[in-house]
Amino acid sequence: MYLEDNFKNNIMQWFNQNQRSMPWRETTNPYYIWLSEVMLQQTQVKTVIDYYDRFIQRFPTIADLSEAHEDEVLKYWEGLGYYSRARNFHHAIKEVQHDYQGIVPSDPEHFKSLKGVGPYTQAAVMSIAFDHPLPTVDGNVFRVWSRLNNDSRDIKLQSTRKAYEQELLPYVQEEAGTFNQSMMELGALICTPKNPLCMFCPVQENCEAYDKGTVLDLPVKTKTVKKKTIEQSVFLIRNSRGEYLLEKRQERLLNGMWEFPMFETAHAIDQISKQLNHQIEPLSEPIFKLKHQFTHLIWHIKVYSVPEELEIESVSLPDHMIWFDLEQRDQFTFPVPMAKIYQFIEG
Ligand code: SF4
Numbered sequence: 073m074y075l076e077d078n079f080k081n082n083i084m085q086w087f088n089q090n091q092r093s094m095p096w097r098e099t100t101n102p103y104y105i106w107l108s109e110v111m112l113q114q115t116q117v118k119t120v121i122d123y124y125d126r127f128i129q130r131f132p133t134i135a136d137l138s139e140a141h142e143d144e145v146l147k148y149w150e151g152l153g154y155y156s157r158a159r160n161f162h163h164a165i166k167e168v169q170h171d172y173q174g175i176v177p178s179d180p181e182h183f184k185s186l187k188g189v190g191p192y193t194q195a196a197v198m199s200i201a202f203d204h205p206l207p208t209v210d211g212n213v214f215r216v217w218s219r220l221n222n223d224s225r226d227i228k229l230q231s232t233r234k235a236y237e238q239e240l241l242p243y244v245q246e247e248a249g250t251f252n253q254s255m256m257e258l259g260a261l262i263c264t265p266k267n268p269l270c271m272f273c274p275v276q277e278n279c280e281a282y283d284k285g286t287v288l289d290l291p292v293k294t295k296t297v298k299k300k301t302i303e304q305s306v307f308l309i310r311n312s313r314g315e316y317l318l319e320k321r322q323e324r325l326l327n328g329m330w331e332f333p334m335f336e337t338a339h340a341i342d343q344i345s346k347q348l349n350h351q352i353e354p355l356s357e358p359i360f361k362l363k364h365q366f367t368h369l370i371w372h373i374k375v376y377s378v379p380e381e382l383e384i385e386s387v388s389l390p391d392h393m394i395w396f397d398l399e400q401r402d403q404f405t406f407p408v409p410m411a412k413i414y415q416f417i418e419g
Contacts, residue, residue, distance in 0.1 A: 079220075079278045080243050080251060086274035087254035090261070092117070095124060097253075102176035102201035103134050103165075109196045110161045110188070114154055114367070117260075123152055134176070137162065138169035146328060146405040153408060155326060160188025178202045191237075199248035207240035208252040209233055212259025218291035219263060222280035227291045300369040305340040306332050306413060307354055309378045315395040316417070317382075318404065322392055325366070330404045332413055333393075334373070348387050354378045360416050364409040375413055 091097065094117060096108035107127060111120045127148050131137035137145070142162060149158040164186035168176055177183045178201075184194045195206035207213075214227045217236055225232045243251050262269045270282050281287045309317040309332075319333045335343045345352045354376035364371045384395070396404065398418060406414060 079275055082274045082278075083254045083258060084247065084250055087250065087257050091253070091257055092261075095121060100201065102178075102197060104128060105201045106176060106193070106197045107161070109193050109200075110157050111152060113157060113193075115152055119152070123149070134165055134169055134174045138166045138174075142328060143405065147402075150405045151408060151411065155329065155407070157188065159328070163187040164189065176201070178204075180204055180206060196252065199244060199252050201249070203246075203248050205241070205244045205246075205248050207237050207244045207248075208256065209236050209240070210256060212256045212263075213240075213252075214291050215265065216255055216259045216263045219268075219281040219287055220275065220279050222284055222286055222290070224290065224292045226294050228294050299365070302369060302371055303337040304334050304371050304373045305337045306334045306373055306375045307340075307344055307352065307378055308332055308359075308375060308413075308417065309344075309348075309352065310381050311384050311387075311395055312381045313384065313395070313397075314381075315397050317389075318394055318396040320392045320394075326407045328405075329407050329410075330396075331407065331410045332375075337374070347390055347393070348382075350382065350387050352378055353380065360413065362409055362412055371409065373409055373413075375416070 094108075096104055099105065104124075108120065108124055111124055111127075130148055131140060131145075140162070142159065145158055145162045146155060149155060152158075167186050168174060172182070176197075177186075178198075180194055180198045183189060183198060184191075189197075192208060192210055195208045198204035199206050199208065209217075214236065217223070217240065218225075218227065221239075225235065227233070240255075258273070258275070262273050266288075268287055270276055270279070270287065273279065273282075276282055279287075281290050307317075311317075317333060318330045321327055321329050321331055333344050333347075341352060341354070355378075358374035359377050360375040362373050362375075364373065389395070398414075401414065
């Protein structure tokens with residue numbers, strides 16, 4: 073599949089005139105471009121902008137970020153979700169600092185060997201920062217390219233991704249960064265999933281799906297499997313100073329973040345009582361319920377209050393638990409459901 077020469081000119085000209093203003097488009101610093109690509113995974117542009125600005129204000133250089141403690145990095149990511157992105161990025165930046173003298177490697181293979189860098193991030197950063205001829209294939213590009221070619225191959229298949237990368241190669245031999253961003257921006261602004269603005273599309277004359285009237289049938293994507301649901305119980309346990317018990321999550325989803333003690337509902341009471349070596353008796357009805365969705369699972373959380381105030385001296389806390397004064401909120405990174413519970417307590 074090879075579209076006419078005017079296709080590339082048209083889409084890039086449109087991009088140059090219509091692209092949205094974003095802070096990472098004002099820079100050629102590969103560290104900032106890389107950060108923006110990591111933050112933008114699974115997250116909308118308007119959400120990312122504030123986080124990006126705050127992050128580079130606090131960690132303006134690779135050296136600054138490589139020296140930071142992980143807890144602080146997570147704090148600056150709090151609310152963005154998908155925290156393994158932050159941990160991997162932090163880890164990769166330390167590798168850059170130590171193995172590449174603090175300079176983001178411009179060799180695509182070296183860059184790809186860094187922690188958390190997959191094919192999309194490699195292509196995006198290498199093309200935008202260094203104009204390497206690598207095509208980016210994300211959800212927007214899948215949609216635009218499948219429609220332009222009236223292509224009904226399943227975009228969930230790895231073989232389709234590989235085929236798209238091959239087909240896009242001729243277009244990224246020059247000005248790869250601008251071409252890749254043009255495709256993604258067209259997908260975000262014009263060639264949208266439900267109501268594409270074909271009348272305003274700069275490449276309508278190149279579009280086979282538009283010609284054949286199949287635009288809304290594309291791209292073809294097999295259904296995702298149903299998300300697993302987990303019932304969770306959270307306990308609000310206070311001491312006689314009015315402080316709340318917090319636990320640091322370890323070696324599981326949201327690793328390293330803080331939470332009010334939470335357990336999968338079956339046997340939850342036994343587990344927290346055992347950890348504290350003290351029988352916990354919460355009220356029988358939850359005081360608050362919430363639902364939180366991840367990509368692959370859903371938590372249904374019931375929050376229980378424990379009326380007894382524990383005497384500090386009578387309970388010896390394990391290493392991963394502490395007493396938390398509500399005023400200390402800024403010092404702790406909470407995942408989104410815990411931040412909501414905190415807000416509920418704060419009233
Ligand atoms: Fe997408 Fe419509 Fe443009 Fe085709 S004509 S690329 S379907 S916006």
